[in-house]
Amino acid sequence: MEDKTKKALIDIVGEENYTDNLIDLISYSKDASEHRHRPDAAVWPATAEEISAILKLANKDRFPVVPRGAGTSLAGLAVPEKGGVILDLVRMNKIISVSVTDRLAIVQPGVVYADLERALAPHDFFFPPDPASGTVATLGGNVATNAGGIKGAKYGTTKDYVLALQIVLPDGRVMRTGSKCMKSSSGYDLTKLFVGSEGTLGVVTEITLKINPKPSLTSTAMATFEDLEDAGRAVSEIMHSGILPSALEVVDQQTLIAINQNTDLNLPEVEAILIAETDGHTREETQFQLNKVIEIFKKNNASTVKQAATKEEAEALWTARKSAYAVMSRINNSLAVEDLSVPMSKVPNILKALSDLAKKYDLKIPTVGHAGDGNLHPTISYDGTNPDEVKRVEQASAELFEKVIELGGTLTGEHGIGLAKAPFMHLEHDPVAMDVMRSIKKSFDPNNILNPGKMALEG
Amino acid sequence: MEDKTKKALIDIVGEENYTDNLIDLISYSKDASEHRHRPDAAVWPATAEEISAILKLANKDRFPVVPRGAGTSLAGLAVPEKGGVILDLVRMNKIISVSVTDRLAIVQPGVVYADLERALAPHDFFFPPDPASGTVATLGGNVATNAGGIKGAKYGTTKDYVLALQIVLPDGRVMRTGSKCMKSSSGYDLTKLFVGSEGTLGVVTEITLKINPKPSLTSTAMATFEDLEDAGRAVSEIMHSGILPSALEVVDQQTLIAINQNTDLNLPEVEAILIAETDGHTREETQFQLNKVIEIFKKNNASTVKQAATKEEAEALWTARKSAYAVMSRINNSLAVEDLSVPMSKVPNILKALSDLAKKYDLKIPTVGHAGDGNLHPTISYDGTNPDEVKRVEQASAELFEKVIELGGTLTGEHGIGLAKAPFMHLEHDPVAMDVMRSIKKSFDPNNILNPGKMALEG
Numbered sequence: 028m029e030d031k032t033k034k035a036l037i038d039i040v041g042e043e044n045y046t047d048n049l050i051d052l053i054s055y056s057k058d059a060s061e062h063r064h065r066p067d068a069a070v071w072p073a074t075a076e077e078i079s080a081i082l083k084l085a086n087k088d089r090f091p092v093v094p095r096g097a098g099t100s101l102a103g104l105a106v107p108e109k110g111g112v113i114l115d116l117v118r119m120n121k122i123i124s125v126s127v128t129d130r131l132a133i134v135q136p137g138v139v140y141a142d143l144e145r146a147l148a149p150h151d152f153f154f155p156p157d158p159a160s161g162t163v164a165t166l167g168g169n170v171a172t173n174a175g176g177i178k179g180a181k182y183g184t185t186k187d188y189v190l191a192l193q194i195v196l197p198d199g200r201v202m203r204t205g206s207k208c209m210k211s212s213s214g215y216d217l218t219k220l221f222v223g224s225e226g227t228l229g230v231v232t233e234i235t236l237k238i239n240p241k242p243s244l245t246s247t248a249m250a251t252f253e254d255l256e257d258a259g260r261a262v263s264e265i266m267h268s269g270i271l272p273s274a275l276e277v278v279d280q281q282t283l284i285a286i287n288q289n290t291d292l293n294l295p296e297v298e299a300i301l302i303a304e305t306d307g308h309t310r311e312e313t314q315f316q317l318n319k320v321i322e323i324f325k326k327n328n329a330s331t332v333k334q335a336a337t338k339e340e341a342e343a344l345w346t347a348r349k350s351a352y353a354v355m356s357r358i359n360n361s362l363a364v365e366d367l368s369v370p371m372s373k374v375p376n377i378l379k380a381l382s383d384l385a386k387k388y389d390l391k392i393p394t395v396g397h398a399g400d401g402n403l404h405p406t407i408s409y410d411g412t413n414p415d416e417v418k419r420v421e422q423a424s425a426e427l428f429e430k431v432i433e434l435g436g437t438l439t440g441e442h443g444i445g446l447a448k449a450p451f452m453h454l455e456h457d458p459v460a461m462d463v464m465r466s467i468k469k470s471f472d473p474n475n476i477l478n479p480g481k482m483a484l485e486g
Numbered sequence: 487m488e489d490k491t492k493k494a495l496i497d498i499v500g501e502e503n504y505t506d507n508l509i510d511l512i513s514y515s516k517d518a519s520e521h522r523h524r525p526d527a528a529v530w531p532a533t534a535e536e537i538s539a540i541l542k543l544a545n546k547d548r549f550p551v552v553p554r555g556a557g558t559s560l561a562g563l564a565v566p567e568k569g570g571v572i573l574d575l576v577r578m579n580k581i582i583s584v585s586v587t588d589r590l591a592i593v594q595p596g597v598v599y600a601d602l603e604r605a606l607a608p609h610d611f612f613f614p615p616d617p618a619s620g621t622v623a624t625l626g627g628n629v630a631t632n633a634g635g636i637k638g639a640k641y642g643t644t645k646d647y648v649l650a651l652q653i654v655l656p657d658g659r660v661m662r663t664g665s666k667c668m669k670s671s672s673g674y675d676l677t678k679l680f681v682g683s684e685g686t687l688g689v690v691t692e693i694t695l696k697i698n699p700k701p702s703l704t705s706t707a708m709a710t711f712e713d714l715e716d717a718g719r720a721v722s723e724i725m726h727s728g729i730l731p732s733a734l735e736v737v738d739q740q741t742l743i744a745i746n747q748n749t750d751l752n753l754p755e756v757e758a759i760l761i762a763e764t765d766g767h768t769r770e771e772t773q774f775q776l777n778k779v780i781e782i783f784k785k786n787n788a789s790t791v792k793q794a795a796t797k798e799e800a801e802a803l804w805t806a807r808k809s810a811y812a813v814m815s816r817i818n819n820s821l822a823v824e825d826l827s828v829p830m831s832k833v834p835n836i837l838k839a840l841s842d843l844a845k846k847y848d849l850k851i852p853t854v855g856h857a858g859d860g861n862l863h864p865t866i867s868y869d870g871t872n873p874d875e876v877k878r879v880e881q882a883s884a885e886l887f888e889k890v891i892e893l894g895g896t897l898t899g900e901h902g903i904g905l906a907k908a909p910f911m912h913l914e915h916d917p918v919a920m921d922v923m924r925s926i927k928k929s930f931d932p933n934n935i936l937n938p939g940k941m942a943l944e945g
Contacts, residue, residue: 126829128831129829131829151728172671173675179669183646186675187646196918200918202916202922206895206896207894207895208827208895209638209859209861210634210643210860210861212633212682212899212902212903213896213903213911213914213915214682214914214915214941215679215687215926216632216678216681216682217919219678220675220679222675223675228674240729263587266587267587269702307766307771308771308774309770309771309774311768311771315767316767368665368667368668368669368670369667370667371588372585400668401667401668436667437670437672439672440669440670440671441669441671443671444671455665457661459659459660463661463676464674467674467926470925470929482673
């Protein structure tokens, strides 16, 4: 970082909101993925005006700017691959307003998901796309990745809830998109173009979200399957049955074994567990839906089916699913969390492919995920200091992505492309689509200032 | 149309799929709006390849191309304002596949909404965004306008259901966007950029839609209000109450009077009627929700509240709402159907503004609409041969749009901008957003071939 650039940044944000201390730069060199690159500096701006000035400076002095929330990206979205300045949005953490009548929450990008949930709870409203990292992840990150969560099948993803944005464009201009209305067909949908754009097209400084009334009741059941294919068939039949569970999650045998080896939960080491939740306003409704699910579980040879009688029992049924990530991340020094999605009918095929790849590359690939929308998270704990093992993980991942695309799937259901999937973008998107994405990037950000190196946009 | 261009078009689509007969051109000079302009020719292509060849020709010979479905646009989207060639997609009317397990329907753009509904009905699935013109309107039009319908408040609009597209770009290249998965965060969301783009960025040749299981039961109630403000308050309270009706519609006094003058329905001429529908899988659930609605109707001084006991009674309660458009369109020779949307808390304000404008400009402005999502359709029948009346309608509309924007609303909830709202785009979108939209148009379509003159994209 040149002295004059450093001075200019300090002039914009103030000395106390600028750092180039080594310890800070090391912290900012990583997110929750295995990618690493050190930035030259980091700033904590507080307003769209400050961000505008920073981006104008970046275009003048030509340095990369990487917006960052809580750094929970599993795909390297927040890693400053080309150095430059980290724009940490932690100070922009105000919930600007909540209007239940208008079904709107207006927030700054640094608001933590869980803080919004707490603000909405007294009104019995909620913001459905709940990332697993929601206790720390920020809503700016939700927008940048089009985050999903376990309620996706019934309630959709972040995209379905972002109505309007304030954005600082790469050239420093400030723009408002969208409207505060539930419905609008006015002009190109610039809002949705920015959702999932991973901080490459602009910096989001204000987010207007649609919020939902929260169904007051849920019913929960868990089933164990000795045979993975039975579990796959059960998922398909549930999707056929006319109901939409509010959650339908799968935990596979490798995950159960890993949890048992590292906790005293003593889970049944069956080929798969399915956990289903239904929601509604009356007990008759949640039970009617859950009865359909349970019937399908039984018809497909579930070895055990348990329905929770109380809230505490429901929590207990979720234990296997909810402890998976924490256990996997402690098993070894490195972790690859994949995020593939396939059409629902292809869930059995991809589970079979994962088991084949695990054998072929002598790896364990425990898998959990959102069976109800075909979004799975194969998770590989490995020794990142062992070059042979690293290579096998990379080969297995590359082969997995090819298989996913062959099955009509997508590289990422909810984590984004970032650095992790950038080399595979061409598998999913045809050359014309890649060219269009690159043209859009170039027209917004001709000097490639914002979050460069992500999403294979440099072609 | 020059002879060589005509010959080239015939070479592409065949003689039987080309016309420049005056009677055809007059038909193609209009849609369901009051806008008129005659094209030079019309073609009926059957494949993406033919459309690609036509667009390449259009760029070479520089003529406008206007994609068209059933021509039900109320905002002039399908009117060839600058002449050129109408691309009538009526032959591309195949439902390519329906996969219930994958929750997908893949269709060509010329498929009529009602035909898709019929194909989904045996599976007990549906495609929620149901335009009032659904018995004739095509799904390509749904995509072009981001169509809504009466289920928007609970189920969202077309945008929330379009997962993937095949598109012929203005330069003739064919591109696939999106994926067949329920969730994807892979690259920029080009799909959503095209939804609502009114045929100005490319021609959609294949649409992949998410479909929903259809709740098996509904409950319906209608309430009459002597005071419009009571009705407005009832709507607000319903949105607060924790439930989401599957429909919540308003019909105002002017509409009731117009219907009574032109039918023998003999409706109560109160200030407003509200009709609410709730849905679910059990009678307990639909009734629990409807009870909340009825309670709120009563608390807000509804003069009568009727709940339908049978399907036939439910149909009867919908009569006033469903006959409004047909009646209004027969009262006089010209019809302006507005399509404003406001934040829900502003519904009473906009109803008041409409009543003031009607007085000020000596007009009748009957209004119906989707109270549950703030999307209203003031509908003015007028004598288009009376210059003074035309002027008053134009002045009232212009003032209405200003008021809508002042209240935080949008020019169009579900009909699109087209020609009708193009002069008002700058009221809603700031200069930076307008500039960004124009840059996107220019980068996709530098010669301004596709549907020119719409959406104020020419600056």
